[in-house]
Structure formats: C-alpha cells, structure tokens
Amino acid sequence: MADPDRATGLPIACAGIAIERNGTRILHGVDLTIVRGTCTLILGPNGSGKSTLLRVLHGLLTPSAGTITWGGAPTRPGGHAMVFQRAVLLRRSAAANIRYALDLAGVRGAEADARIDDALGEVGLRPLAARSARVLSGGEQQRLALARAWALRPEALFLDEPTASLDPKASRAVEEIVRGIHARGTTIVMTTHNLAQAKRLARDVVFLQEGRLVEQSPAHEFFNAPRTTEAAAFLEGERL
Amino acid sequence: MNTFSDSLSLAAGLVTHFDPKLVEIVLLSLRVSLTATVLSACIGLPIGAAIAVGRFSGRQALTVVLNALMGLPPVVVGLVVYLLLSRAGPLGMFGILFTPTAMIVAQTILITPIIAALSRQIVADAWGEYREQLLSLGAPTRVAVLTLLWDTRFSLAIVLLAGFGRAIAEVGAVMIVGGNIDGVTRVMTTTIALETSKGDLPLALALGLVLIALVLIVNALAQYTRDWARVRYG
Numbered sequence: 316m317a318d319p320d321r322a323t324g325l326p327i328a329c330a331g332i333a334i335e336r337n338g339t340r341i342l343h344g345v346d347l348t349i350v351r352g353t354c355t356l357i358l359g360p361n362g363s364g365k366s367t368l369l370r371v372l373h374g375l376l377t378p379s380a381g382t383i384t385w386g387g388a389p390t391r392p393g394g395h396a397m398v399f400q401r402a403v404l405l406r407r408s409a410a411a412n413i414r415y416a417l418d419l420a421g422v423r424g425a426e427a428d429a430r431i432d433d434a435l436g437e438v439g440l441r442p443l444a445a446r447s448a449r450v451l452s453g454g455e456q457q458r459l460a461l462a463r464a465w466a467l468r469p470e471a472l473f474l475d476e477p478t479a480s481l482d483p484k485a486s487r488a489v490e491e492i493v494r495g496i497h498a499r500g501t502t503i504v505m506t507t508h509n510l511a512q513a514k515r516l517a518r519d520v521v522f523l524q525e526g527r528l529v530e531q532s533p534a535h536e537f538f539n540a541p542r543t544t545e546a547a548a549f550l551e552g553e554r555l
Numbered sequence: 556m557n558t559f560s561d562s563l564s565l566a567a568g569l570v571t572h573f574d575p576k577l578v579e580i581v582l583l584s585l586r587v588s589l590t591a592t593v594l595s596a597c598i599g600l601p602i603g604a605a606i607a608v609g610r611f612s613g614r615q616a617l618t619v620v621l622n623a624l625m626g627l628p629p630v631v632v633g634l635v636v637y638l639l640l641s642r643a644g645p646l647g648m649f650g651i652l653f654t655p656t657a658m659i660v661a662q663t664i665l666i667t668p669i670i671a672a673l674s675r676q677i678v679a680d681a682w683g684e685y686r687e688q689l690l691s692l693g694a695p696t697r698v699a700v701l702t703l704l705w706d707t708r709f710s711l712a713i714v715l716l717a718g719f720g721r722a723i724a725e726v727g728a729v730m731i732v733g734g735n736i737d738g739v740t741r742v743m744t745t746t747i748a749l750e751t752s753k754g755d756l757p758l759a760l761a762l763g764l765v766l767i768a769l770v771l772i773v774n775a776l777a778q779y780t781r782d783w784a785r786v787r788y789g
Contacts, residue, residue, distance in 0.1 A: 375687055375691060406706045406789065416692050419692050420692075447787060447788045450788070
C-alpha cells in the first residue's frame with residue numbers, strides 16, 4: 316500500500332489550467348479534481364493534450380495560467396511517481412535502477428533491499444534483477460519502470476500510455492500490474508489510446524478534445540451513455 | 556639498399572630492442588599526455604555537463620565559443636603559455652617553463668575545450684532522454700548531472716581517448732613551452748621533428764612507428780569500448 320508518511324499530495328485540484336507553448340495553446344482552462352483511490356483514464360484523440368495534462372498533474376509542467384494544488388499545497392509532493400510511454404532506464408542493472416529511485420526518496424539499507432525484491436517479484440522480474448536494464452525486452456523494461464515506481468510506494472501513480480509500444484501479451488501483463496498497484500490503494504491516473512484497455516481499467520474517465528476537458532464521468536456512464544456528442548463520436552471511432 | 560629501407564630496418568631494431576633513449580622519450584610523452592588528459596577530464600567534463608544541463612543566459616554563446624575552441628592552433632596555445640610562464644610573465648615566478656609541467660599545462664589548455672565540447676553534446680543528448688524521468692524521481696540538479704556523467708561513461712571514455720590522441724600527437728605547443736631539451740622535455744613528436752631536420756631518420760622513424768601504434772591502440776580501445784558497452788549495457 317502507499318507509504319502513509321508520503322501521503323500528502325491528494326486530492327489534486329486543477330482550476331482553469333492552461334498550457335501554452337511557442338504561441339500554441341495546448342490546454343484551455345481545464346478544471347479537474349483527482350481524488351484518492353480512483354483509477355482515472357484520460358482519453359482523447361491525438362493532440363488533445365492528454366500527456367500534457369498528465370505532466371501538469373505530476374508537476375513536471377508549470378501551467379501558463381490557472382492553479383493546481385496537491386493536497387491543498389501549491390508545491391509538488393514527493394509521494395507521486397510517473398511511468399512514461401517509453402521506459403527511461405539507467406545503464407545499470409534492473410535492481411540498481413530501483414535502488415537509484417529509492418535512494419533519491421531516502422529509502423536505503425535493508426528497507427531498500429526488501430522493496431527492490433518485492434517490486435521485482437511483483438512484476439515477475441526477480442530472476443533478471445542483475446541483468447542490465449537497457450538490454451531487457453520492451454515489455455520487461457516497462458514492467459521494470461512500473462516496479463521502480465511501485466517501490467516508491469506512491470500514493471498516486473501517473474502512467475503515460477504505458478502499453479503504447481507493447482504487444483498484446485506484454486500490454487496485458489502491464490495492465491495486471493497496474494490493477495494490482497491500484498488494488499493496494501494507489502491512486503492511478505493514466506492516458507491511453509486503447510478503448511478496450513480503458514474499459515478494463517477505468518473507474519473514472521476524463522475526455523479531452525483540442526485541449527479542452529469535454530467530459531468527466533464514471534467509466535460505466537462514459538462508455539455506455541456519453542453526455543457529449545464529441546465523446547460519443549470518439550467512442551464510435553470517428554475521431555480516432 | 557635505399558635510405559628509407561635502411562632507416563626502417565634500424566628503426567625496427569630500436570623498437571624491438573627497447574632502446575633506452577627511445578623508451579625514455581616514449582615514457583615522457585605518455586606521462587605528459589596522460590596527465591594532461593586527466594586534468595582536462597577534471598575540468599572539461601563538469602563544464603560540458605553544466606552547459607548541457609544548465610539553463611542560463613549566454614549558454615548558446617558559450618556553446619559556440621567552446622566548439623570554436625576545439626580548433627585552437629597548438630602553436631598559438633604554446634605561445635600564450637610561453638608568455639605566461641616566461642620569467643617576465645605573470646606566472647614566471649613558478650619557474651616551470653621548459654619543464655614537462657609546462658608541456659602538461661599547454662596540452663591541458665589545448666584539449667580541455669575538445670573534452671568539454673564533446674562531453675556537452677553527449678550529456679545534452681542524454682539529458683533530453685532522461686530529463687523528465689529524473690525530474691519525476693525528484694533528482695536535484697547535482698545528482699542529475701552525476702547520473703548523466705555516469706550513464707554516458709562509455710561515450711565519455713571515447714571522448715577522453717580522443718583528447719589523449721590529440722595531445723600525444725601534438726607538436727607545436729610542447730616544442731615552444733618545452734624547448735625540446737634532450738633528456739628533459741623531449742617527447743616523441745618534437746624528437747621526430749628534430750631528428751628529421753638533422754637527417755637522423757632511424758630514431759625519427761622508430762618514434763613514428765610507436766606513435767602510430769599508440770594511435771591505433773587508442774582507436775581500437777575506443778571501438779572495443781563502444782561495442783562492449785552496447786552489448787553489456789544497451
């Protein structure tokens with residue numbers, strides 16, 4: 316379960332968030348709240364601002380306008396983690412990659428050893444602990460990235476299309492891991508293009524289009540009876 | 556038998572019999588260039604990494620200057636170091652002109668921009684790849700820089716080998732600040748220049764052979780390092 320000592324960064328509240336880059340508006344006045352324990356999938360066509368919004372929520376991007384708070388505070392908390400579309404792993408062993416993250420979080424010694432072993436076991440990579448991370452397969456690398464995130468015991472985990480470049484089997488393995496992490500109490504916020512995957516994982520859906528938040532609703536409502544014509548069209552595949 | 560084959564035969568004899576004079580010159584060359592490379596690494600790697608990761612005004616201009624300094628003419632470096640270290644110069648009190656130390660200083664000035672500029676590019680590429688992940692993990696800038704330097708260590712090792720290759724093959728600067736004094740500051744390149752002008756080709760050729768062998772070894776090492784790292788670490 317999430318580390319209670321680091322559980323200070325929820326809910327995440329966005330008000331009027333806008334992002335502008337080189338004169339182009341990527342997000343327009345997004346109002347959004349991420350509450351503890353949810354599994355929120357951010358959906359939308361290409362270029363709708365999903366990944367940008369995810370980076371704002373994780374504190375990697377500072378909005379051009381609007382406010383964001385984590386647990387009521389304006390500074391990004393330490394107890395959140397993110398996994399990117401393409402796993403970014405250091406040129407060292409799988410175990411050392413996790414140790415690096417733990418070291419930065421101040422977790423060392425026997426506690427770090429235990430978390431590394433637990434995290435690698437969680438994603439089925441214990442036999443590859445000593446293998447260099449960058450020579451693992453794409454699916455293994457993404458599982459290792461998840462293990463690294465999970466070892467931090469984050470209260471919120473952000474996933475930016477974590478299965479976009481994986482085959483169906485590896486994608487399902489990643490989904491299972493995400494489901495397991497969520498079941499242990501970690502709040503999940505994830506972007507995906509894969510509607511079937513979204514249906515399997517989502518409790519809540521945030522639908523973006525052209526940088527605007529068009530719809531936010533419980534997953535079953537969104538998929539069965541979308542409230543907006545844009546979302547309905549997206550689900551029908553017209554905007555994919 | 557013509558002069559070239561005669562000289563080549565004599566040169567091969569000097570190399571295979573480890574001629575003491577030849578060995579002394581080779582060892583001094585290695586000591587000077589290896590020390591200069593280590594010093595340049597200590598100066599150039601942090602500078603390159605700081606420019607790659609840092610965000611400050613004048614960064615682009617600094618990069619341009621650094622890249623331009625890669626082409627520093629060795630004789631100009633030699634002249635400047637000579638003026639600095641000569642008795643009347645601002646650093647004349649150290650009395651190191653015409654010593655191996657002066658040659659190390661000159662070579663360090665010559666190859667530091669090479670190491671800094673090439674390492675800047677390598678670290679900048681890695682920063683582009685790692686930036687978001689390291690920020691996500693909460694890595695402070697100092698830790699991020701050290702991480703990038705460590706993760707690009709094999710590419711940076713090749714940069715250092717390139718710097719060493721430039722230093723050991725350089726003649727103009729060490730000739731000016733070293734003075735090419737027999738038994739004191741005579742290195743391979745300056746000896747080759749001197750012996751050739753005197754018409755004593757065997758020693759010049761023998762040193763030329765050693766120099767070429769060293770350059771080959773350095774390049775083979777760079778190639779091997781690159782290939783090994785790719786297989787081992789991806």
